[in-house]
Amino acid sequence: MTRHTLVMASFLMETHVMGAGPTGCMVALALAHQNQRVVLFDPQNSKALAARSRAYAITHSSRRLMQRLGVWDELRKDLVAFEQLDLRDLAAGRQVLFVSDDLAEKNRGHHGIGWILDHRPLMTALLQRLQESALVQLHLGGEAAPIPSPDSLVIAADGPSSPTRESWGIGCWQHRYRQGCLTAKVVLRGVQANQACELFRPEGPLAVLPLGNDHFQVVWSAPMQRCQDRSALPPSEFLDQLAGILPQGIDPDLLLDQPKAFPQQWMLARRLSRGRGVLVGEAGHRCHPVGGQGLNLCWRDVDVLVKSVQKGGTAKRIAARYGRQRWIDLILVGTATDLLVRCFSNRIGLLVVFRRIALQLLKQSRGLRQVSLRAMTDGPLQIGQALPD
Numbered sequence: 050m051t052r053h054t055l056v057m058a059s060f061l062m063e064t065h066v067m068g069a070g071p072t073g074c075m076v077a078l079a080l081a082h083q084n085q086r087v088v089l090f091d092p093q094n095s096k097a098l099a100a101r102s103r104a105y106a107i108t109h110s111s112r113r114l115m116q117r118l119g120v121w122d123e124l125r126k127d128l129v130a131f132e133q134l135d136l137r138d139l140a141a142g143r144q145v146l147f148v149s150d151d152l153a154e155k156n157r158g159h160h161g162i163g164w165i166l167d168h169r170p171l172m173t174a175l176l177q178r179l180q181e182s183a184l185v186q187l188h189l190g191g192e193a194a195p196i197p198s199p200d201s202l203v204i205a206a207d208g209p210s211s212p213t214r215e216s217w218g219i220g221c222w223q224h225r226y227r228q229g230c231l232t233a234k235v236v237l238r239g240v241q242a243n244q245a246c247e248l249f250r251p252e253g254p255l256a257v258l259p260l261g262n263d264h265f266q267v268v269w270s271a272p273m274q275r276c277q278d279r280s281a282l283p284p285s286e287f288l289d290q291l292a293g294i295l296p297q298g299i300d301p302d303l304l305l306d307q308p309k310a311f312p313q314q315w316m317l318a319r320r321l322s323r324g325r326g327v328l329v330g331e332a333g334h335r336c337h338p339v340g341g342q343g344l345n346l347c348w349r350d351v352d353v354l355v356k357s358v359q360k361g362g363t364a365k366r367i368a369a370r371y372g373r374q375r376w377i378d379l380i381l382v383g384t385a386t387d388l389l390v391r392c393f394s395n396r397i398g399l400l401v402v403f404r405r406i407a408l409q410l411l412k413q414s415r416g417l418r419q420v421s422l423r424a425m426t427d428g429p430l431q432i433g434q435a436l437p438d
C-alpha cells in the first residue's frame with residue numbers, strides 16, 4: 050500500500066469511543082477535527098455527564114490542545130488564570146512562589162501559569178461541539194451504539210474502573226493510597242484571586258484553586274476515614290476545621306457545595322493497546338491529584354493518539370504506535386506525584402531537613418523553578434525541547 054492509500058484508509062476509518070468523560074469527549078472532538086468518523090457511547094446522559102462538582106487545573110499542554118481544537122476561545126470566559134503558584138511546606142517552614150516569569154518563554158504571553166476550569170462549562174462546551182459535528186454519532190444515556198466493524202479503532206475512555214479494559218483482559222499495576230482526598234468549593238479571604246496554592250502538610254497536600262472572585266476549590270488530602278468524617282460535618286464545623294489548617298491570614302467564610310471524599314490510587318495498565326483497541330485517560334492510568342496533573346496527562350494521551358492516527362496505517366498499527374509512545378510520560382508523572390506525596394506527607398526528621406534544603410534551592414534558583422514548572426505544565430518530556438507555537 051502506498052503512503053497515499055494509507056492516509057486515505059485512515060481518513061475512511063470509523064472510530065468507536067467508549068466513555069464521554071472529559072477524555073472521551075476530547076478524543077472524539079480531536080478525531081472529528083481530523084475528518085474521522087466517530088461513534089461516542091456513554092451510559093450517562095448529557096445532563097449527568099456535565100453535573101460533576103469538580104474543577105480542573107489546566108496546564109499549557111492542555112491549552113495548546115484546546116487551542117488547536119478551537120475550544121479555548123469559547124471557554125476563555127470560564128478559564129480562571131493564576132499567575133502565581135504558592136508552594137509551602139508547613140512542617141519544614143519553607144515557601145516558594147512560582148511566577149509567570151518562571152515559565153518557558155513561549156508560554157509567557159498567555160497570561161497564566163495555569164488555569165482553573167470548572168467541569169460543567171467544559172463538558173457543556175465539548176458536548177455541544179460534538180452534537181454539532183456531522184462526523185460524530187452520539188449515543189448517550191445508554192442508547193445502543195452500533196457494533197464496531199472489524200477494522201475500526203476502538204478507544205476505551207471509560208474511566209478508572211474501565212469495563213472495556215477488563216473485557217480486553219488487560220491487568221493493572223496499582224497502589225491504593227492510605228490518603229484519600231476531599232473536594233469542596235468555598236469562599237476564602239486572604240488569598241489573591243490570581244493565585245493557586247499547594248500546601249504540603251503532614252497529613253497530605255492541600256490545594257487551593259481559584260474559581261474567580263473570592264471562590265476557591267480546595268482539594269484536601271488526608272487519611273481516607275478523616276476525609277469521610279469531614280465530608281459529613283455540618284458546614285460551620287467543616288469551615289472551622291479548614292480554618293484551623295490554613296496558613297495564618299487565610300480565612301474560609303462560606304461553604305458553596307457539599308464536600309465529597311474520594312479514595313486515591315496510582316494505577317497504570319499493563320499495556321495501553323491490545324489489537325485495534327487503546328486505553329486513554331483514566332482507563333489507562335491514574336495518579337494522585339497533587340500538582341493537578343490528572344486530566345492534563347489524559348489529554349496528552351489524546352494528543353499522541355491523534356498524531357498516531359495522522360501518521361496513518363491500520364487501526365492495529367495506530368493502536369500499537371500509541372501504546373509504545375505513551376509509557377515514558379505516564380511513568381515519569383506517576384512516579385513524580387507518588388514521590389511528592391510520600392516525601393512531603395510526614396514529619397520524619399531527615400526528610401524534613403531534605404525538604405528544607407530542596408525548597409531553599411528552588412526558592413533561590415530561577416533555573417530550577419523553570420525546569421520544575423516546565424515539567425508540571427508542558428510535561429517532563431518537553432524539558433530541553435523546543436515548544437510548538
Ligand SMILES: Cc1cc2nc3c(=O)[nH]c(=O)nc-3n(C[C@H](O)[C@H](O)[C@H](O)COP(=O)(O)OP(=O)(O)OC[C@H]3O[C@@H](n4cnc5c(N)ncnc54)[C@H](O)[C@@H]3O)c2cc1C
Pocket residue numbers: 067068069070071072073090091092093098103104105106107206207208209212213230231232268311329330331332338341342343344345346347
Ligand atoms: C478529587 C479529584 C480531584 C482532581 N483534580 C484534578 C485537577 O485539579 N486537575 C486535573 O487535571 N485532574 C484532576 N483530577 C483527575 C480528573 O478528574 C480525571 O483525570 C478525569 O476525570 C479523567 O477523565 P476520564 O474521561 O478519563 O474519566 P472519567 O471522568 O471517569 O469518565 C469516564 C466516563 O466513562 C463512562 N463509562 C463508564 N462505563 C462505561 C462503559 N461501560 N462504556 C462506556 N462508557 C462508560 C462514565 O459514565 C464516564 O462518563 C482529579 C480527580 C479527583 C478524584
